[in-house]
Amino acid sequence: MSAKLPFSSVGIIGSGLIGTSIGLALSKKGVSVTMLDQDSRTQGIAQALMGNQGEEISGAELVIAAVPVSAFPMVITTLERATFKSVLIDVTSIKIKPVLEVSKSSLSSSQFLPTHPMAGREFSGVESARADLFEGRPWMIDSTGVEQQALAWGKALIESLGAQVIDMPAADHDQAVALVSHLPQLISSLLAKQLTGKPASWLELSGGGLRDTTRIAASDPTLWKEIIAANSSAIAPLLKSLASDLNSLVSNIESESFVAGVIKDGQAGIALIPGKHGGKAREYTYLPIVIEDKPGQLAAIFDECAKVSANIEDLSIEHSPGQETGLITLAVSHSDAAILKAHLESEGWDVHAPRS
Amino acid sequence: MSAKLPFSSVGIIGSGLIGTSIGLALSKKGVSVTMLDQDSRTQGIAQALMGNQGEEISGAELVIAAVPVSAFPMVITTLERATFKSVLIDVTSIKIKPVLEVSKSSLSSSQFLPTHPMAGREFSGVESARADLFEGRPWMIDSTGVEQQALAWGKALIESLGAQVIDMPAADHDQAVALVSHLPQLISSLLAKQLTGKPASWLELSGGGLRDTTRIAASDPTLWKEIIAANSSAIAPLLKSLASDLNSLVSNIESESFVAGVIKDGQAGIALIPGKHGGKAREYTYLPIVIEDKPGQLAAIFDECAKVSANIEDLSIEHSPGQETGLITLAVSHSDAAILKAHLESEGWDVHAPRS
Known part of the structure; x- marks a missing residue:
């Protein structure tokens, strides 16, 4: 390499x-x-x-x-x-x-x-x-x-x-991506569409499952309309198969055993997705820190990181609805994580248990 | 708390x-x-x-x-x-x-x-x-x-x-979770099911989109069969609506404009999922800044933000270990964006054109 x-x-x-x-x-x-x-x-x-x-x-x-x-x-x-x-x-x-x-x-x-x-x-x-x-x-x-x-x-x-x-071969590729990329894209978009016209209070209950299944629904229509149109012959049979399974589910929605079968079939499906290709995953330690949601807090926290020479590889900020505190998660190398956590805690920051 | x-x-x-x-x-x-x-x-x-x-x-x-x-x-x-x-x-x-x-x-x-x-x-x-x-x-x-x-x-x-x-009210809750939880669960399972019986080489091309949309297909059938059965009256109309949209898509799969409409409808749907601060996902201006990838750079940039009282609503860092430059994108309010950009540029930062 x-x-x-x-x-x-x-x-x-x-x-x-x-x-x-x-x-x-x-x-x-x-x-x-x-x-x-x-x-x-x-x-x-x-x-x-x-x-x-x-x-x-x-x-x-x-x-x-x-x-x-x-x-x-x-x-x-x-x-x-x-x-x-x-x-x-x-x-x-x-x-x-x-x-x-x-x-x-x-x-x-x-x-x-x-x-x-x-x-x-x-x-x-x-x-x-x-x-x-x-x-x-x-x-x-x-x-x-x-x-x-x-x-x-x-x-x-x-x-x-x-x-x-x-x-x-190119032809096999186009069949394969119809299944592993184009079908999930279209289904994610159709699923996300169902949210429109519903009471806003319902959507307040949205959790991680909805966010994950609809994440790619944010994709660019201009890019995707071309991809789908160019590969429609491979995609159509897959959509039809899913539509047929969906119709069966609608007819059997009150049957616990049928529904259990649908969930089990799904489990069998994802078990076929290969794991990582032996390549390096980006492996970081994630350090969650509860901060006050106001200007200056991020500057202060990065000052602390600089003091111990910890390099931030990635980060995310989650503000809880209506809450005055936010959760910032810093991704750092495993070795930096321990040093940074100890330092932040000694400075009085609200650091939570890291996860890998 | x-x-x-x-x-x-x-x-x-x-x-x-x-x-x-x-x-x-x-x-x-x-x-x-x-x-x-x-x-x-x-x-x-x-x-x-x-x-x-x-x-x-x-x-x-x-x-x-x-x-x-x-x-x-x-x-x-x-x-x-x-x-x-x-x-x-x-x-x-x-x-x-x-x-x-x-x-x-x-x-x-x-x-x-x-x-x-x-x-x-x-x-x-x-x-x-x-x-x-x-x-x-x-x-x-x-x-x-x-x-x-x-x-x-x-x-x-x-x-x-x-x-x-x-x-x-309990009744509203059951309608709401049918939409934001039970529907995504069933659709994720049906999508994952489509992977079965396909050539293993096709699945080698699986990427993040497939993994995200099918993640919850790993859920427990015993738990879910009960939930679905107990809430089937709220779930059934949602499944039917999605089935109807799916059938329309099958009929129009070769139309670029129809497919673009499906993707756009999905975008409109996920825009309704509440984001930060409870309300509808807020709209920010995104300010891209090319920085040197070394400790201290982030602290320095957030010091600049604090100087002009710009509140960072979200941010992303894009770089990889060992790379000499990184791109940091700050999400700020439209009004803060102009002030911050001018300030950063006057201090010699490499700020690029903002996008909304």
């Missing part, structure tokens, strides 16, 4: 979540990264994050297309005009379509590696990018007909980002 | 996740807690976790019934035999049923406070208990016809556990 990368300059077309996250990870490894985006503000932030100056994309040894499905043909046109001859990798959400589009272009199909990193967030855009986005995640490639060097570069790229290469 | 509780001994019938978590939190506050369970091993673990000796339940000032729906009548019988006269609180998942059951018993309805903490985990049982399970969560009560002291005790209990009291 720490081996030197076989390329030294990369152009990334598309400075959204995925493109910028790839750029961040490669910059860290000393690769010269040029970020492009049709939105100049986005491109500016992305290039600033790289900590180096962008070059002409035509000079890049490797080009990564990190654009929505609908923008991929435009990437092809741009590269055709630049008489681009080197390796092209795409990271779009479906795979049959880009493979066909490259095969119809003047670009070399054997220099094109179709890929798809199974990493994303409900938040899109450059601001959500992070270099460790791909850590421990599966990253699909289709090596069919790809020339040896292009394949080696693609694998080196993926492995250097901490992801796990999974080689499968 | 730190006020002395108005009772000093509590008996908790049912030593599962909820009962034991309540017990842990009360023990920490010096209340003498007696844990009961029909399973003696479970009861033993639960009592050991309390760090004190259990007493006779009949001597407890307050009894909390933390049992599955089907076991509540047994709790009533036990308390009738013990000629229990003090305050009874239940925490079962539905509310019309226990209210009716108490009203038909020889127990005093005015000494019974029906409640439901909106906290749970996909893992059940004594081993999953944690004292902070209720921190910041809504906890429904129905105060209708409840005597003053019983109500005051219940509220003191709930607030001491860090939860937020929400008073609503």
